[in-house]
Amino acid sequence: MSKRRKTAPDFQSEAEERAFWESHDSSDYVDWSKAQRVSLPNLKPSTKTISLRLPVALLERIKIEANKRDMPYQSLIKAWLAEDVARKHDG
Template identity: 80%
Template sequence: MSKQKKIPEFKTAAEEREFWESHDSTDYVDWTQARLASFPNLKPSTKTISLRLPESLLDRIKIEANKRDMPYQSLIKAWLAEDVEESRRAR
């Protein structure tokens, strides 16, 4: 394999992003030496949304969450994640 180019030092994240948008990383990184990394303690970013639900539906969700001893918003997130995963696998 040929010698890798030296990665330049960047003053800002925007400068680095612009560089990588126009350069091939294989010229700078020997990907054959890459190893799988795991970051189990990283918490995914969340975004607050507004969701209008009929009161009766929200009441039923809260009852179900109470039966499972979990916050109702966590239950909604779990149900959404399960449904999205099932939809992804069904394709």
């Protein structure tokens, strides 16, 4: 016999909903055994702007490399950082 589920209340704001779920067990409201995995291929990750100080000579070398690859230097920096982090994480 399946467990009788409660009905979640209507929320006036995201903050109210967040507070509710922080203090309630979702399994009282959702049958997680029937949940299906979802793919969101077009979802873009959140980003945050940062300020990064680099020696002028290094920045110029990065810009030259980016120009050779026909890409913005900021994108090249992000790609290199992501590769380095992945390599350190996997290795």
